[in-house]
Amino acid sequence: xxxxxxxxxxYWGSHAFKRKFTNKHETILWFVKPDEPPxxxxxxxxxxxxxxxxxxxxWGRNPGNVWEVDRVAAGSTEQTSHIAVFPEEISxxxxxxxxxxxxxxxxxxSGSGTVPKxxxxxxxxxxxxxxxxxxxxxxxxxxGFQQASEVDSLVSGIVKExxxxxxxxxxxxxxxxxxxxxxxxxxxxxxxxxxxxxxVSDALTKAKKKNVWAKYDRRINEASDDPVVWADSILLTxxxxxxxxxxxxxxxxxxxxxxxxxxxxxxxSTDILVYLEALARSEPxxxxxxxxxxxxxxxxxxxxDIETGxxxxxxxxxPTGQGRLVF
Numbered sequence: 001x002x003x004x005x006x007x008x009x010x011y012w013g014s015h016a017f018k019r020k021f022t023n024k025h026e027t028i029l030w031f032v033k034p035d036e037p038p039x040x041x042x043x044x045x046x047x048x049x050x051x052x053x054x055x056x057x058x059w060g061r062n063p064g065n066v067w068e069v070d071r072v073a074a075g076s077t078e079q080t081s082h083i084a085v086f087p088e089e090i091s092x093x094x095x096x097x098x099x100x101x102x103x104x105x106x107x108x109x110s111g112s113g114t115v116p117k118x119x120x121x122x123x124x125x126x127x128x129x130x131x132x133x134x135x136x137x138x139x140x141x142x143x144g145f146q147q148a149s150e151v152d153s154l155v156s157g158i159v160k161e162x163x164x165x166x167x168x169x170x171x172x173x174x175x176x177x178x179x180x181x182x183x184x185x186x187x188x189x190x191x192x193x194x195x196x197x198x199x200v201s202d203a204l205t206k207a208k209k210k211n212v213w214a215k216y217d218r219r220i221n222e223a224s225d226d227p228v229v230w231a232d233s234i235l236l237t238x239x240x241x242x243x244x245x246x247x248x249x250x251x252x253x254x255x256x257x258x259x260x261x262x263x264x265x266x267x268x269s270t271d272i273l274v275y276l277e278a279l280a281r282s283e284p285x286x287x288x289x290x291x292x293x294x295x296x297x298x299x300x301x302x303x304x305d306i307e308t309g310x311x312x313x314x315x316x317x318x319p320t321g322q323g324r325l326v327f
Contacts, residue, residue, distance in 0.1 A: 001031035005037055008066045010089060028090075030098070039103075044096040048246035052213050054206040060246045067093065080112035080138050083121040089240035091118040099124055104285055113139025114291040116323060121238055123149045126323030129172065139325055144285030145301050146238065156279055156287070157234035158183070158261060160296055170295040177269050184266045189259060196255060203248075216247035225270065239302075 016022050030040040044058030067311040072085040091114050101123035107115035110128030112135045119126035120143060130136045147153040160166055162183045163176040193230060203212035220229055232254035236242050242250055264275060276294060280287040288295045 002034050003029060004032045005030040005179065010066060010068045011071045013071050018173050019120070021039055027122070039098055041097050041100070044248075045052045045241065046249060047244040048217075050260055051071070052210040054209045056209075057198075058209065059249045059252075063093070063244070078215060079144070080135070081181065085112060088118055089160075089243075091115050092122070092241040095119055095124060110139060110325065111135055113142045116325065117143050117146050120148050120323055121146045121153060122151070123152055124323075127326060129326045136325060142301075142327075143284055145283060146195075147279065147282050148324070150235070150239070151257050152279065153238045153283065154231060155258050155261045155264055155275075156239065156283055156294075158265070158277070159279070159294075161234070163294075163326060164296045166299050168296050168299060170293045171291070173273060173292055173294055174269075176276065176294055177272050180265050180272065181269075186264050187258075187262055189255070189262065192226070192228055193259075195254065196251065200248075201242070213246060213248060216251050218247070220247035228255045228258055231255075231261070238253075295324055314326050 003290065007030065008025050009028055010025045012024070030038075042062050043059065045063055046057065047063045049056045049061045068088065069087050069089050069100065072087055095115075095118055099105060102125065104127070105115065105119040105124045106127045106129075108129045110116060110130040113128060113130075114140060116126045116128040128139060130139065147156050159176065159180070163171060163179045199212050202208045219226065220232060222229070228251055232242070232250050235254060242253075244255075267274060267275075277289055280289040280294060286296060286298050286301075288297055
């Protein structure tokens with residue numbers, strides 16, 4: 001393998017030292033196969049520029065090889081009993097930029113499953129290897145919160161908000177399907193698509209770029225009744241790297257995924273029923289179907305038993321999709 005690049009992960013929180021400087025970074029080494037060009041999809045991870053300079057790329061800048069991401073905070077949804085949890089944002093940036101959907105991602109020291117969780121969420125095949133039973137069980141629980149694609153993650157969030165109002169409970173499947181049908185009937189995406197396409201074409205004129213950037217940076221961060229902004233807020237719970245994108249890029253991806261989600265939920269009731277069953281199987285840590293009902297078992301992704309990591313007594317309970325955990 002050939003060393004292709006070094007990435008510096010800079011963070012804030014760390015243990016202070018008395019006799020030397022406190023460590024504030026880790027180095028990530030990127031190796032590639034000899035005589036084979038590396039896969040690098042910079043457009044997947046472009047981040048907002050520092051200034052509205054009309055010379056900049058419309059969708060954002062190359063993030064460079066110094067990434068400022070704070071360590072996982074105590075009590076966050078990413079925290080586990082593992083002593084050094086890798087932030088999901090770091091894993092997402094690497095997997096998005098250096099692989100494509102369907103590629104195989106292997107983590108030989110999987111810890112509590114951050115890389116398998118993120119790889120699965122991005123439609124990659126994955127293998128995680130872990131020697132600790134406690135960490136492996138936590139991995140099963142964490143992966144069980146994650147759908148196997150971005151559009152399915154969005155649909156899962158829509159079901160939780162539209163049908164359950166983000167509250168734990170059990171509802172008859174026909175009631176859920178009716179609520180989803182009313183929701184899809186009320187979605188008005190066509191005018192937003194026309195507006196967005198017009199703004200993008202307008203932004204190709206350098207004089208208009210700044211106005212378009214500012215417009216979508218404001219829109220994506222303001223509370224409104226825009227369904228695309230609402231979809232973006234749902235996606236943020238699973239895809240932390242979205243926070244680094246500019247508003248235009250976030251709006252574009254959220255709009256495309258929302259269109260796909262509406263299409264999936266606009267099918268006949270029998271097809272939606274089959275789809276809901278598949279969603280529940282894919283996300284067993286929060287969803288369950290039984291006796292004609294769908295249950296939302298929890299609205300909190302935090303690990304409740306952080307000391308022991310004993311959430312799943314059976315490793316086979318982890319949803320596999322296109323991956324598996326080896327213990």
